[in-house]
Structures are given as structure tokens and as C-alpha cells.
Amino acid sequence: MSRPPHLTPVPDLPEPAVPGPDALIVDVPGYDGPLDLLLTLARTQKVDLMQISVLALAEQYLAFVEEARSLRIELAADYLVMAAWLAFLKSRLLLPPDPQAEGPSAEDMAAHLAFQLERLQAMREAAARLMGRDRLGLDRFARGAPETVARVRRVEWQARLIDLMRAYARLKTRDEFRPYAFDRRDIYTMEQALDRMRGLIGFAGDWTSLAEFLPDGWEGSADRRRSATAATFAASLELAKQGQVELRQGETFAPISIRRRKRT
């Protein structure tokens, strides 16, 4: 700290060569505010803080401020506010108590000030005791070569029996829903129809209804009959194209007849 924080010398004045008879002024830069200054002054009374004469303390403080003024040292506002308050407290302490007065009595205020001084003092001592302990890194030491802890990531797989069963059920039922895996039992292919007709056409020398060519067992359901009819018709067209059969239909939607083409 290059500069006294609380007492700022007036610039154009030569520095006070001797700070005065009271050595306190020399120490002013070290004060942490008015309470701290009061505490230092109180210690000069050399009595237990609880027994301190607040009246005497107020007078000490006011004398200090007066002295600073005479040395043309400007005190920070805090110190002056405290001085004004102490002057007020002093007058209250000297006068007989005013029964009309509101708020805390002068004695209460004095007692509280004494409490604050004692508490501040206690915290100072506590801080000193704390700092005086065996401290880590100064007196006590941690392991100088700590071992690094490797982090290992372990994956825990989550699967329940129900998931397994669902998966299996899915596999076992999926096939029915495959578009390319529908049941072929109801499909009569053109290849099947061709095979069948090639065998039958030799016997059919005369006009025969196409329906006669449908295979056994395919008339039952509409789906099967439709499939068989379509396949047989397609097969008959193929045979006609190859020149093996002739087709005939009397009118629109009339039954289609088929016969073997006569060889010329």
C-alpha cells in the first residue's frame, strides 16, 4: 500500500515530519475503518472490552479526529460521521436520561458499541488462530504423486424377456404380411393352365366352353375361380397365337368356346 487509505495529506503542505506525540497517527494507514480505529483506541484503556468506558472512548476518538484536523489531515467521511455520532452519544451519556426520548437509551447504544468492539476483536483473534493452524501445503501435505484414476466406460445392455419374445413373435408372424409372400394356394398360374390345356386340347375337337377347361377344385371360391379363369383364358390366347386353337364368342359377354384348329 503506497498510500494511507484513510488519511490523505493535503497536497501542498509539507509532510508532517513528526506525526505528533500520539504514535497512533503513524499507524493510521493500517486502520480498517472507524470501528477498527475505535478498537485500537479501546485497547489503550487496558481493560477488558466489556468493562470499557464508552464515554472515555468517545473522548479519545474525538481527540484523535481533532488532532488529525490540526495536522490538516483529511479524514474520510466515515470517520467524521462516527465522530459526530460519538459526540452525540457523549452528550446523551452526560445528560440525565430524558424520559420523553424515543429509541434506544444512551446506555443501550454504548453497550452495543462495546459488544461490536468485542465481537470484532474476537473475530480478529479467531482469524489469527485459524491462520496459525497446520495448513495444507504449508505444514501438512497431500500425496505428492497421486495416481490417476482411469475412467472405464462400461456398457450395460438393456433387454427384457418381453423384448425377446416380441422379437420372436414378430419373426414368426411377419411372413404373412410380406407383399411377395402371400399364399399361393389361391393362384392358378398361366403356366399351369397351359400345361393343362395342352393335355386336354387333343380331345377337344369340337367347340368346347372355356369353363370346361377349369381344373377341378377351383370353382369353389370366387377368388380361385377368377384366378383359374383368367389363367385359362390367357393360356388359350397364347395357344391361339401359336395357331393351335381357335376361339369363338357369339356376342359380348357370351361364353367363350374353344376347339382344336383343324390342320390344313
Next chain:
Amino acid sequence: MTGAAPIPAFPPPDMAQQERMVEAMLFASAQPMRMADLAARMPTGSDPAEALAALRRRYAGRGVELVRVGDAWAFRTAGDLGFLMQEQTVEQRRLSRAATETLAIVAYHQPVTRAEIEEIRGVAVSRGTLDQLIEVGWVRMGRRRDTPGRPATFVVTDAFLDHFGLEQTRDLPGLSELRAAGLLDARPSVAGLPLARQAGGSNMGEEDAGESLPAEDLFDQR
């Protein structure tokens, strides 16, 4: 070092205290310390060699041992406790659909070959899927099948039974129970019909069709 000031030496601290000193120094030091390093810090007349010997006996068999590193000494964790020096973080992930299905097939059909799994699933099983199930510890290789090519078979493990709370694979619910539980569609099943490959185009759209899928893709992120 000798012959300098013959100041009447203070007696060195007793051996118990010297042992404490060496113990503290070795503990706090970032590097192993040589005997000379120890001696330099200890009061004159101390005998770090003896203190080290005593300490070594004291720590023998403990979780931390006094070991010699070159010509220096240091405390080290006992070798058998190295596993404590790692911190495990557990991450929970769900099996992917492909893995779950493959696992189900192995469980229901074991011992089962890769070709059979593919036949049932209708898609090629990526190598990663089975490898991962083996790594998880739920599937292992069984005997080779006595058929041409002697293909490997796969079976589920005890860890599998343990994880799924089964005593034996026979305890797996059968198809009729699955159906009763509403897990199977009510339609007459064509179960057992090996449709798979011959249905053609079986690879289409399946998520695990490619053999080249990285294993990461095997599992869904939860």
C-alpha cells in the same frame, strides 16, 4: 562433508521418529526419493537406510507398498489392487432390433447356425450382430454341425439365462403362450415354413443387411 564444523551434534531423533519422517517425505514427494535426498532433509546423524528398511517391513502386504525405483524409493499401490484405480461409468443401452431378433432366434432354436438364423430372419446376419452378442456374453459358439462344411453353431450362455431370469432355455415361452399373451397375431401361422430367402429380394429394406455395418449401428441409442 566430513571435517567441517565439529559442532556438538544434537542427538538425532529416535528411529521411530526417523521412520515417520521418511514416511511423510516419501508420501508428499512427487518423485521417488534417493537415500541422499532423504538424508539431506533429515536432522544430522539420521539413518534413512534403517528407517527405510523399517518402513518397508511395516508396509509389506499393505494396500500401499514401499518400493525401490532404481536407486530411489517411493510408495506405490499394491499390484493386486490396480483394479481399484479405475472408475467405471455404466452406460445403459438397448439392444437394437436386429440384435434382439438374432438373440431370440438363438435362444429358441439353439444350437443354430448362421445360415439358419438368416433363413429365419429372412436377411443376412451381419457379422457384427453375432460378435456383439458374444461380446456381451449372452451368446457363444457351440459345437460345429456334422453337416457339409461343418458350420459353427451358436447357443445362449448362462449369463443370458441369468440376465433374463430363466433357469433353462426350455423355460422360454412357446409360440402358443406367445399367442395367448397376445404377442402373436391371431391369424393361422405358417410357423416353421422356411420362407426367407426363396421369397426373393429378402435383403430389401432390412436394417442389418450389410455385412459392413459398423458395430455401433448394431444397437439403438436409448
Next chain:
Amino acid sequence: MTGAAPIPAFPPPDMAQQERMVEAMLFASAQPMRMADLAARMPTGSDPAEALAALRRRYAGRGVELVRVGDAWAFRTAGDLGFLMQEQTVEQRRLSRAATETLAIVAYHQPVTRAEIEEIRGVAVSRGTLDQLIEVGWVRMGRRRDTPGRPATFVVTDAFLDHFGLEQTRDLPGLSELRAAGLLDARPSVAGLPLARQAGGSNMGEEDAGESLPAEDLFDQR
């Protein structure tokens, strides 16, 4: 929730082995470790509490001691042997008086608000002082006080306990005497007493008043 059951537990290792484990883990760590951290790395069914108690007895009076720091445990060299470790001593700057007082007030009065600290010290607390104590890791914010304005409170940390060799804040030196003397009571200030902020202009000239003070000023050079 089938299958959730972990692998049938092995019996935990015997207490001697558990003690070795805790010893190794705490030796390996520079930071105090909580019981839960220890248990997490040990086999299921282990009892680090009992192992810690045994270890503490074993190391009592040694050059390295097992100390408790809040809810955690650590090995630290014995305080009387600090002189051997001067080379390890980290260059520590001395805390300024403002900082040490503030730290003591936080420790003894916690949880404490900034206004209460100011009331006790009789001066405004610069933001820098508390910030620095927080940065060092000795002070942290506690809960907000349930009073108008819901002011933040400050408390000391486990690192504070570790640094000053305290098991818990109850062990602060002189705490019970201070409490008995009523010096830790929250006494309402008497109206009219011109202390701290209400004095007006309290920021002026205060060595730790400026918000912009570099943190350097917190510490006196030793």
C-alpha cells in the same frame, strides 16, 4: 422387472482386504474421497466405514495420518513434520487482513450474508474479497436467506476444512467459548450506530472498497 438381478453377489472380501483397498485408494488420491466414492469402487457388500476406522487407528501418530474432511477422508502428512517438506511448500501469498477477517467471520458465523459481515467488520466488504475467497475454494454461496431481498449467504467449504486441518466446522478453534460469550449471536444492530454502509461514503478510501481492485490487492506479499 425380471433379469434386473445382478450377478449373484460374491461375498465381500474380508476386512483386512477391505482395509488394504481403502488404504490404496486414499493413498492414490490427492483429494479427499467420500465414503460413497470408496464404496463405489469396492466389491459389493464392502464396508468402507469399518475399514476407515481401522485404518485411522493404524495410522494414528504415524508420519502420514488418516484425516476426516467434512464427509470425506484423506491421508495427510503429520503437521509436525512440515519442516521436512519445505521444498514442496507452494509459494503461498499471505491473505490480507480484510480477507482473513472475512474468512473467519464466514467460518464462525455461517451461513452469513454480506451485510452481516459488514456489520461485524464495520466496513463495506469489497466484492473482490469474497470473490477471491470463493476462487481459492474456501468459501461458497449457501442458501439465500428467507428475509426481504432474499440475500445470498456464504459458507465455508470442505477445501477450507482440508486446508486448515478441521474435520468439521464444529471443530473451529474457540467456537464454543465464542458461542457461550454470545459473540456469535445475531444481535440486531442498534439504530443510529453509524457503521458500515449506512455511514455513507463508506466506499471512500476503504482499502478493499473498490469493485475494480485487482485481486492482487487481496494478498499481502509475504
